[in-house]
Amino acid sequence: MGNRILQKEKGSDGRTRVFFWCLLLLLFLFALMLTNLCIGSVDIPFARVMCILTGTPWFGSGWDNDFVSTVIWKIRFPRAVAAVFLGGALALSGYLLQTFFHNPIAGPFVLGISSGAKLCVALTMILMARYMLVLPSAVLILAAFLGAMISMGFVLLLSMRVERMSLLIVAGIMIGYICSAITDFVVTFAEDAQIVNLHNWTRGSFSGMNAENDMVIMLLTVLCFLGILFLAKPISAYQLGEEYASSLGVNVRGLRVCLILLSSLLAAVVTAYAGPVSFVGIAVPQLVKQLVRTARPLALIPMCFLGGAIFCLGCDLIARCVFAPTELSISTVTAVFGAPVVIAVMLRRQKERL
Amino acid sequence: MNTEIIFTAKNIAAGYKDKRILEGFSFTAEAGELLILMGPNGAGKSTVLKTITGRLPLQAGEMLLQGRDLQRMSADEKAKSIGAFFPGRITTEHMSCREMVEMGRYPYTGHFGVLGKADKSAVDEAMELTDVSSLADKDLMQLSDGQRQRVLLARAICQEPKLLVLDEPTTYLDVRYQLEFLALLRKLCRERGIAAVLSVHEVELAYRAADRLLCIKDGRMEAFGKPEEVLKDDLLQKLFDINPSRLHEEGHTELEQYAATLGRRG
Numbered sequence: 001m002g003n004r005i006l007q008k009e010k011g012s013d014g015r016t017r018v019f020f021w022c023l024l025l026l027l028f029l030f031a032l033m034l035t036n037l038c039i040g041s042v043d044i045p046f047a048r049v050m051c052i053l054t055g056t057p058w059f060g061s062g063w064d065n066d067f068v069s070t071v072i073w074k075i076r077f078p079r080a081v082a083a084v085f086l087g088g089a090l091a092l093s094g095y096l097l098q099t100f101f102h103n104p105i106a107g108p109f110v111l112g113i114s115s116g117a118k119l120c121v122a123l124t125m126i127l128m129a130r131y132m133l134v135l136p137s138a139v140l141i142l143a144a145f146l147g148a149m150i151s152m153g154f155v156l157l158l159s160m161r162v163e164r165m166s167l168l169i170v171a172g173i174m175i176g177y178i179c180s181a182i183t184d185f186v187v188t189f190a191e192d193a194q195i196v197n198l199h200n201w202t203r204g205s206f207s208g209m210n211a212e213n214d215m216v217i218m219l220l221t222v223l224c225f226l227g228i229l230f231l232a233k234p235i236s237a238y239q240l241g242e243e244y245a246s247s248l249g250v251n252v253r254g255l256r257v258c259l260i261l262l263s264s265l266l267a268a269v270v271t272a273y274a275g276p277v278s279f280v281g282i283a284v285p286q287l288v289k290q291l292v293r294t295a296r297p298l299a300l301i302p303m304c305f306l307g308g309a310i311f312c313l314g315c316d317l318i319a320r321c322v323f324a325p326t327e328l329s330i331s332t333v334t335a336v337f338g339a340p341v342v343i344a345v346m347l348r349r350q351k352e353r354l
Numbered sequence: 355m356n357t358e359i360i361f362t363a364k365n366i367a368a369g370y371k372d373k374r375i376l377e378g379f380s381f382t383a384e385a386g387e388l389l390i391l392m393g394p395n396g397a398g399k400s401t402v403l404k405t406i407t408g409r410l411p412l413q414a415g416e417m418l419l420q421g422r423d424l425q426r427m428s429a430d431e432k433a434k435s436i437g438a439f440f441p442g443r444i445t446t447e448h449m450s451c452r453e454m455v456e457m458g459r460y461p462y463t464g465h466f467g468v469l470g471k472a473d474k475s476a477v478d479e480a481m482e483l484t485d486v487s488s489l490a491d492k493d494l495m496q497l498s499d500g501q502r503q504r505v506l507l508a509r510a511i512c513q514e515p516k517l518l519v520l521d522e523p524t525t526y527l528d529v530r531y532q533l534e535f536l537a538l539l540r541k542l543c544r545e546r547g548i549a550a551v552l553s554v555h556e557v558e559l560a561y562r563a564a565d566r567l568l569c570i571k572d573g574r575m576e577a578f579g580k581p582e583e584v585l586k587d588d589l590l591q592k593l594f595d596i597n598p599s600r601l602h603e604e605g606h607t608e609l610e611q612y613a614a615t616l617g618r619r620g
Contacts (some may be wrong), residue, residue: 104447233467237460239449243440246512247407247461249433291495293451298466 018292025306027143029084031312036080037072039321044068078209083316084309085214085221086206087280091288092228093266093309094281095300099235100259103165104345108267109279111147112175114278117271118202119186120147125198130312137216137272144268151175152264159251188201203329204275206316213273220269224262225305231258232297233259239295277312278331279338284308286345311337357437358385358420360549361517363407367396368405369562369573374413377399383517383549388540390560391553393570394594395425399553400441402570406551407438421514433461437515439506439552445495452490455481458512465607480512483542491535500531504538511542518543519554532556551618561585569593 035325037049042063051058052072058065094107108114124143128135158171186199228235234255237245246252270277283298288307292299315333356494369375376398385390391399404410404423408419416426419435426433437458446454459473460481460535469477483486484504496501503523510518523539526533526553531571536554540563553561560581568582569576577584590596 020386062368083436099414102445129496179458230465233460233465237457239446240454240457241440241445243407243409244444244457246409246429247433247436248457250460251429289448293448293450295453298468315467 018285018294018296018303020291020304022306025303025310027051027118028311029306031308032310032317033080033084036083036313036317037076040076040326041320042068042071044071059122078182078211078214079206079316080313081214082209082217082273083206083312085217085273086277086307087310087312088305088306089217089221089266089270089308090280090312091284091304092225093263093270093303094308095126095285096228096259096266097261097281098285099238099297099312100256100263101159101165102167102241103168104286105169105282105342106150106172107279108263108270109276109278109281110176111151111155111172112177112179113148113155113172113227113264113267114271115176115179115183116149116151116154116274117130117144117147117268118276119183120144120150121272122183122186122198122202125229126186137213141216141220143267144272145265147179147269148264148268151179152202152260156260166220204277204331205319205327205329206274206312207327209273217273219270220265224266224269225301227258227262228301229298231255231262232301235259235297236295239297245246274330276331279283279334280311282345283334283341284311284340286341287311314317356468358547359383360385360420361551362416362418363406364416364418366405366417367413368401368410370410371414373574376405376570377414379415379575381575381578383515383551383569384549385549386544387549387565388536388543388551388563389551389566390564390569391570392557392560392593393552393562397570397593398573399570400521401573402568403519403551403553406519407436408515410422428463434514435516437513437518439510439518439520439523441525441605443499443526444502444506449494450491451486451494452477454494454505455486455508456513458509461513465469474516475536476512477508478509482500483511484508484538486556498598499526500534502526503527503531503535507539507542511546515548518548518550518552522553524554526557532559534560535590556584557590 021134024132028086034049037053038044038046047105048058048060048062052069062068090108097106098104098110100106106138119142120205121140121231123137124139128139138299152295155168155172155176159168162168162171183202187202234245234250237248237250238252238255242252245255267281283309285304286299294300311334312330315330319328319330319333359382359456363381366379367374367377379402381389391402393399405412408424410427419427424432455472455477456469458466459469459476463469463473478487480489484507486501486505486508489497489501489505494505497505520539525533534550536559539550539552542548545565554563566579568578569583569584569589576593579588592596611615
C-alpha cells in the first residue's frame with residue numbers, strides 16, 4: 001500500500017512524498033514515546049500511562065498511584081523529552097556539518113566537536129566543584145559551547161590545509177582523541193568529591209533529567225531549528241559549492257558563520273546535558289536522505305529532526321532495558337546502530353566513484 | 355540579429371593580493387554571441403572569468419553590464435543578470451536533475467525558496483530547451499558528463515541571465531558532446547539574446563564555435579576579433595610557443611615510431 005502511494009507520487013515534485021514520510025515518522029515517534037513511558041525497571045500498563053498523562057484517575061490494580069505518577073512525570077517523561085530534543089539536535093548538527101564540509105560522513109562526534117565540549121565541561125566542573133556541586137545550566141552550556149567552538153576552530157584550520165575530505169575526518173577523530181585524553185587525565189588526578197557528577201556524564205546518558213533541564217533543552221533546540229529553517233534557501237544553494245552559491249547571490253561568508261555557530265551550539269547543548277553521544281549526527285541525516293531521496297533542505301531539516309529524535313529515543317529504550325537493571329551508556333547503543341550506516345555510506349560512495 | 359552590447363571590459367586588471375595576473379584587457383561581448391577565451395594553461399583565462407563573476411577583485415579598469423557598473427551592482431542584481439559555470443565536476447547528494455535546474459530560480463524566489471507558478475514554467479521551459487525533461491527525476495550523479503552539462507546549462511538558462519560566464523564547460527566531454535554542447539549553447543544564446551563568455555581548451559573547437567576569439571598569453575591580450583581574422587599560424591606559434599610545421603613532422607614521426615613499437619609487440 002505504502003509502495004503504491006510512493007509510486008504514484010514519483011512524477012510530482014515529491015512534496016507529498018516528504019509529507020507522507022513526515023507524518024509516518026511523527027506517528028512512530030509518538031508511539032515510541034509512549035513505549036518509553038511504559039517500559040522500564042517498573043513496567044506500567046499502557047492504559048495506566050494514558051490515565052496519568054490525561055489526568056484521569058485509575059481504579060485498576062497495580063502500584064500505588066503516587067509512585068507511578070512520580071516515575072512517569074519525574075523520571076521517564078523528562079528523560080524521553082530530553083532524548084527527543086537532544087536526538088533531534090544531534091541530527092541537525094550533523095546535517096549542518098555535512099552541508100558545511102560537503103562531506104557525507106561529517107558529524108559533531110567524528111569531528112571532535114563533542115569531545116571538545118566534553119573537555120571544557122569537565123574542566124569547568126572540576127574547577128567549580130569547590131564552590132558548588134551542581135552547576136547551573138547556563139554555565140554548563142557556555143562551557144560546552146566554548147569547547148565546541150575551540151574544537152571547531154581546529155577543524156576549520158585543518159580543513160583549509162587538507163584537500164581530501166577523508167583526511168579531514170581523520171584529523172577530527174584525532175582532535176577528539178586528544179580532547180578525550182586530556183579529559184581522562186584531568187579526571188584521573190581530580191579528587192573524588194569533584195568528579196562525583198562527572199563519571200556518569202562522561203560516558204553519555206540521557207538519565208537524570210528534570211523539568212528545568214528539559215525547558216532549557218527545548219528552548220535552545222527549537223530556536224536553532226527555526227534558525228536553520230530560515231537558512232534553508234541559502235543552504236540549498238550552498239550544496240552546489242561555494243562558487244555556485246555566491247554566483248546565485250548567497251552571502252557565503254555569512255552563511256558559513258551561521259552554519260558553524262548553529263551546529264556548534266546544537267552539539268554543545270547535547271554534550272552539556274547528555275555527554276558525548278556518538279554516530280547520531282552522521283547516521284541519521286544519511287538515513288533520512290536515503291529515505292526521502294531529495295536534496296531540498298526545507299524537507300530534510302524537519303525530517304532530520306524527527307529521525308534523530310526517533311533514533312535516540314529508540315536507542316535510549318534499548319540502553320535502559322536490554323540489560324536492566326544495568327544501564328548501558330547511550331553511545332554504546334548508538335554506535336552499534338550508527339556505525340554500520342557510516343560504513344554503508346562509504347562503500348556506496350566508493351562504488352559511485354568507480 | 356540583435357547586436358546590443360551586453361558586457362564591456364575597459365582596460366581591466368586583476369589577480370591575487372600581491373600578484374597581478376592580468377592587465378590591460380579591453381573587450382566587449384554582444385547579445386547572442388559566443389566570445390571564447392583561448393590560450394595556454396596558466397595564461398589567465400580563468401582569471402578573466404573569475405574577475406567577471408566577482409570571485410577575484412577588480413584591481414583596475416571598469417566592467418559594464420548593459421552600461422551599468424558591475425562593481426556597484428548588488429549580489430542579487432548580479433545573480434539575476436550573470437549565470438555562471440565553474441570548472442570541475444559538481445558533486446551532490448540525492449539531488450534530482452529538476453532540483454538542480456530549480457536552483458537557477460534562486461534569485462527570483464521568496465525567503466524560503468518555494469517555487470511559484472512562473473518559476474515552475476521557467477524550469478520546464480529551460481529543461482525542454484536543453485532536452486533534459488526526460489531526466490527530471492534522475493539523480494544528478496547518475497548522469498553521463500554530457501547529460502550533466504546540459505542540466506547545468508538548463509539551470510543557467512532559467513536564471514534568465516544577460517551574460518553567461520563558463521569556465522571550461524567542455525573539459526570532461528568527448529569530442530562529440532563538446533560540439534553538441536557548444537552548438538546548444540550557441541542556439542540558446544542566439545534565441546535569448548544572451549552573451550556568453552567562455553574558455554575552451556581545444557584550439558580547433560574554439561575556432562569552430564566562437565563568434566569572436568580573445569587570445570591570451572601571460573596575462574595579456576594577444577588578439578581579439580573574429581576567428582578567421584585572428585587565428586593565423588603565427589598567432590598560434592606565439593600563443594603556444596610552437597612551430598606548427600615542425601610539430602606536424604615530429605608528431606608524425608613519433609606516431610610512426612609508436613605504431614612500430616606496438617607492431618613489434620603484437
